[in-house]
Amino acid sequence: MAPLEDRQLIERCRTGDREAFDELVRRYEKQAYNLAYRLSGNYDDASDVVVEAFVRVFQGLHTFRGEANFGTWLHRVVVNTFLDMRKRSKGRHNVSLEEQLELDGDTLTRQIEDTSPGPEELVEQEEREEVLQKAIAQLPPERRILIVLYHFENLSYEEIAQMLNLPVGTVKSRLNRARLALREILQPSRELFGG
Amino acid sequence: MRCEQFRELISAYIERSIAPPLAAKMEEHAAGCASCRAELEDVRALWQMMAQVQPVKAPDSLHARIMQEVYARVPAGSPLRWWELAWRPRFAFAAAAVLAILALVLWSHNERTDAIALSVVSSGGSPVTPVKTRILPVRFEPFRAEQGDLRWMLKMNAPQPTVVEVASGTRTVWRGLVAKETPVVLPLSAGASVLEVRVSWDNGSVLRAWLPAEILSQDSKPVLVVKEKTVEETLSRIAGAYGVPLVLMGETDPLTRVSLRSTGVALDELLEKVAAELKLEISRAEDGTTVLTAR
Numbered sequence: 001m002a003p004l005e006d007r008q009l010i011e012r013c014r015t016g017d018r019e020a021f022d023e024l025v026r027r028y029e030k031q032a033y034n035l036a037y038r039l040s041g042n043y044d045d046a047s048d049v050v051v052e053a054f055v056r057v058f059q060g061l062h063t064f065r066g067e068a069n070f071g072t073w074l075h076r077v078v079v080n081t082f083l084d085m086r087k088r089s090k091g092r093h094n095v096s097l098e099e100q101l102e103l104d105g106d107t108l109t110r111q112i113e114d115t116s117p118g119p120e121e122l123v124e125q126e127e128r129e130e131v132l133q134k135a136i137a138q139l140p141p142e143r144r145i146l147i148v149l150y151h152f153e154n155l156s157y158e159e160i161a162q163m164l165n166l167p168v169g170t171v172k173s174r175l176n177r178a179r180l181a182l183r184e185i186l187q188p189s190r191e192l193f194g195g
Numbered sequence: 196m197r198c199e200q201f202r203e204l205i206s207a208y209i210e211r212s213i214a215p216p217l218a219a220k221m222e223e224h225a226a227g228c229a230s231c232r233a234e235l236e237d238v239r240a241l242w243q244m245m246a247q248v249q250p251v252k253a254p255d256s257l258h259a260r261i262m263q264e265v266y267a268r269v270p271a272g273s274p275l276r277w278w279e280l281a282w283r284p285r286f287a288f289a290a291a292a293v294l295a296i297l298a299l300v301l302w303s304h305n306e307r308t309d310a311i312a313l314s315v316v317s318s319g320g321s322p323v324t325p326v327k328t329r330i331l332p333v334r335f336e337p338f339r340a341e342q343g344d345l346r347w348m349l350k351m352n353a354p355q356p357t358v359v360e361v362a363s364g365t366r367t368v369w370r371g372l373v374a375k376e377t378p379v380v381l382p383l384s385a386g387a388s389v390l391e392v393r394v395s396w397d398n399g400s401v402l403r404a405w406l407p408a409e410i411l412s413q414d415s416k417p418v419l420v421v422k423e424k425t426v427e428e429t430l431s432r433i434a435g436a437y438g439v440p441l442v443l444m445g446e447t448d449p450l451t452r453v454s455l456r457s458t459g460v461a462l463d464e465l466l467e468k469v470a471a472e473l474k475l476e477i478s479r480a481e482d483g484t485t486v487l488t489a490r
Contacts, residue, residue: 018266025261033253047257054261055268129248151245176206183237190237 006070013061025054028071032078038148039082041137053081075153076163079145086141135185143178150175196224201231205238 004012004020006027012020032053037046056077064073136144149155149163157175161168201224207213208221225232467477 018262021265022262025258029257029261030250030253033257034250037251043251043254046251047254047260050253050257051261051264055265058265125247128244132244132248147245151242152248172206173203176203179206179238179241180202180234183234183241186237186241 010061010064010070013058021058024070028074029054031071032074035075035078035148035153036082038133038136038152039079039141039144040086041133045085049078049082049085052085053078056081072155072159072163075149075155079149079163082145083141131186131189135182138185139178139181143174143181146171146175146178147182196220198224198228198231201225201228202234205235208235209239209242 004023006024009020009024013024029050032050033046036049036053037043040046040049053074057074060077064070136147139147145164146160149160150157155163157168157171160166161171164171166174201221204213204217204221208218211218213221225235
């Protein structure tokens with residue numbers, strides 16, 4: 001039997017069909033987790049955000065109106081969940097969410113060497129990604145969301161504008177400023193990025 | 196060009212979305228400004244770097260954790276309610292028969308008790324004797340506009356997703372899965388003859404119900420055609436996509452004004468979409484009714 005379309009699965013979920021919801025979660029959990037990870041900046045918070053987001057999805061499926069595809073809607077739910085949880089946990093999880101970069105000293109290098117003794121290039125790539133992720137986590141949430149949606153989730157300016165209810169021009173100009181801010185944060189490790 | 200302006204345009208320059216003369220000015224500025232040149236190079240490198248980032252692997256336990264949390268926090272479905280019992284095939288005909296009674300009641304509320312006759316038939320086509328019961332899996336709801344025009348909405352209940360097909364004459368006007376309290380606006384257009392509802396169960400049972408032509412014809416009027424689609428067709432499609440029940444009331448002939456009421460959610464958003472799609476002006480009356488008017 002051909003797999004059900006998202007739309008059909010959602011219809012079933014709305015009737016309380018939990019097998020259908022199980023399947024829907026399987027289809028999107030990895031994507032949602034990656035988004036949550038990029039937004040929250042660490043694995044533990046990413047899991048919390050995704051779990052909470054899917055609970056909200058299940059509770060709110062009746063409000064999903066199908067004008068966007070489910071993936072786009074889920075993006076919005078994950079982003080909102082991230083913002084809500086961040087608000088709630090401000091202070092409590094401040095360190096993990098707003099972790100300061102440790103760009104100097106041996107800390108980073110040692111961590112990478114400990115966990116991933118692969119080829120040098122791979123280590124460099126991992127190191128770059130880790131530094132980048134920590135830099136993104138230092139951006140204010142509004143800028144972080146824009147960077148993540150555009151550069152990691154590959155949404156278009158138009159899709160982001162629709163999701164955040166902003167004019168496209170505003171999204172573009174804010175993204176430009178977010179990139180400049182990210183570059184500023186990464187200045188101390190400029191050599192890693194070949195800039 | 197000043198550095199500030201250069202910085203504002205860096206992304207657009209990298210994306211090549213600015214006009215060549217402006218790009219030339221930026222290059223001219225960068226040639227003489229080491230700071231801006233470095234910033235441009237850095238942002239470009241950063242951009243490339245972000246494009247190469249690999250997805251992270253979700254923990255193996257994530258799926259189980261999600262489902263566990265959903266199960267723990269969202270209560271399981273409540274026991275079957277009376278209308279759900281009705282949906283079971285052995286209750287079907289009795290349930291279907293109620294349509295006739297209900298339609299009569301609703302019609303009488305609209306002070307038009309003289310002409311209604313809703314026929315309910317089995318799949319073999321034999322009329323079913325109405326049986327008085329509260330069971331109500333499918334019902335029609337008529338709505339009348341101020342000036343007497345009439346539209347119908349169908350409300351259906353099914354404990355499990357059930358394929359339902361609504362036909363006007365030989366034309367299928369709606370087909371989809373019906374779950375609990377699924378409303379469907381019936382997009383009746385000029386020339387509609389018989390409105391027929393076919394409900395199919397997994398075991399092959401079929402329920403059909405229709406509104407006879409003589410009833411429909413009294414209220415069929417030419418409709419505003421937009422982009423070769425009728426207002427009703429478009430609204431029905433959008434309403435279906437949103438899962439929002441709509442009440443359509445045409446007021447003039449041809450139909451240039453549509454009043455909408457909804458019991459669903461996010462009506463404003465829906466209406467704005469409708470208005471934009473149909474190029475209609477949108478206004479709201481004091482009683483909360485939204486009015487779409489052809490420009």
